Amino acid sequence: QPQQPGVEYLMHPRPVSIDPEYQPSNKLQGKVALITGGDSGIGRSVSYYFALEGAVVAFTYVAGIEDKDKDETLKTIKELTKGRCGKGPIAIPTDVRFEENCKKVVDQVVGELGGIDILVNNAGYQHFNRTVEEITEDRLERTFRTNIFAHFFMIKHALAHMKEGSSIVNTASVVAYQGTSWVLEYSSTKGAIVAFTRSLSQFLVDRKIRVNGVAPGPIWTPLEVSAGAVPPEVLATFGSDVPMKRPGQPCEIAPSFVFLASNQMSSYMTGQVLHPNGGTIING
Numbered sequence: 001q002p003q004q005p006g007v008e009y010l011m012h013p014r015p016v017s018i019d020p021e022y023q024p025s026n027k028l029q030g031k032v033a034l035i036t037g038g039d040s041g042i043g044r045s046v047s048y049y050f051a052l053e054g055a056v057v058a059f060t061y062v063a064g065i066e067d068k069d070k071d072e073t074l075k076t077i078k079e080l081t082k083g084r085c086g087k088g089p090i091a092i093p094t095d096v097r098f099e100e101n102c103k104k105v106v107d108q109v110v111g112e113l114g115g116i117d118i119l120v121n122n123a124g125y126q127h128f129n130r131t132v133e134e135i136t137e138d139r140l141e142r143t144f145r146t147n148i149f150a151h152f153f154m155i156k157h158a159l160a161h162m163k164e165g166s167s168i169v170n171t172a173s174v175v176a177y178q179g180t181s182w183v184l185e186y187s188s189t190k191g192a193i194v195a196f197t198r199s200l201s202q203f204l205v206d207r208k209i210r211v212n213g214v215a216p217g218p219i220w221t222p223l224e225v226s227a228g229a230v231p232p233e234v235l236a237t238f239g240s241d242v243p244m245k246r247p248g249q250p251c252e253i254a255p256s257f258v259f260l261a262s263n264q265m266s267s268y269m270t271g272q273v274l275h276p277n278g279g280t281i282i283n284g
């Protein structure tokens with residue numbers, strides 16, 4: 001569970017990865033899915049929902065820091081699928097900021113699982129900032145590399161192995177549309193992901209590969225809680241300004257990824273972004 005001294009976690013629900021009421025229906029049967037950052041928060045929930053829908057799951061994690069998350073995610077996927085996928089799941093340690101690492105991840109997935117049908121770019125990083133001046137070049141570089149460069153790198157290398165009917169889902173954020181007063185460089189990367197998703201969909205339309213995005217609202221995950229030095233007073237109000245007046249849970253976001261990844265559900269959609277955000281109205 002997320003922990004940070006000084007924050008009253010009991011005010012907030014714990015992250016919930018799976019809705020016990022969810023009824024899977026083989027929407028991704030036999031598809032090989034690669035999910036970056038698939039061991040934590042929204043990505044973990046996506047890993048679980050994809051496995052429940054019959055996909056063979058490969059996910060990345062950060063070695064050392066996230067070994068326990070990786071173990072728990074692997075164990076749960078195995079319990080959920082009871083080995084019915086035949087192959088996988090596999091967990092791949094990496095740092096997505098660098099192209100050579102992304103290429104190695106793709107090579108490993110293709111080597112072990114035979115291809116890639118679904119790519120979910122989910123790994124993300126943010127650091128709290130109140131002023132423009134406090135943003136350093138290092139922090140900009142880390143945020144842009146993690147949140148947008150990695151999308152380019154993963155897609156560039158995965159494409160060689162993605163056949164007609166494959167699907168790419170990128171992770172944007174409500175802050176790309178709405179703006180924010182506390183993560184300036186992060187929101188800039190999320191805006192870039194929206195534009196990237198729209199343009200990439202047009203580049204790939206003739207190859208019959210769909211590209212869509214999900215732009216979650218405030219979701220209760222470790223990104224918000226333990227990373228990025230978000231002050232307790234900001235966390236205490238997290239999610240209170242959306243119409244539903246609460247943060248969402250990862251399990252309320254993962255079904256949007258299933259929908260966009262599945263040709264059964266969204267074969268006539270590309271270049272689009274879904275907005276599971278608690279009711280915030282999006283313009284543009």
Ligand code: NAD
Pocket residue numbers: 036037038039040041042043060061062066094095096097122123124125146171172173174215216217218219220221222223224227
């Ligand atoms: P999280 O912290 O649980 O997950 C982030 C994931 O990114 C982790 O698995 C981590 O390993 C991975 N990651 C970070 N830096 C990496 C690096 N350099 N190399 C490899 N992996 C790296 O947080 P989350 O909220 O589940 O975030 C998942 C995605 O959802 C992110 O793209 C985030 O921007 C987006 N998002 C989150 C919220 C929210 O409120 N939590 C809202 C909108 C969008």
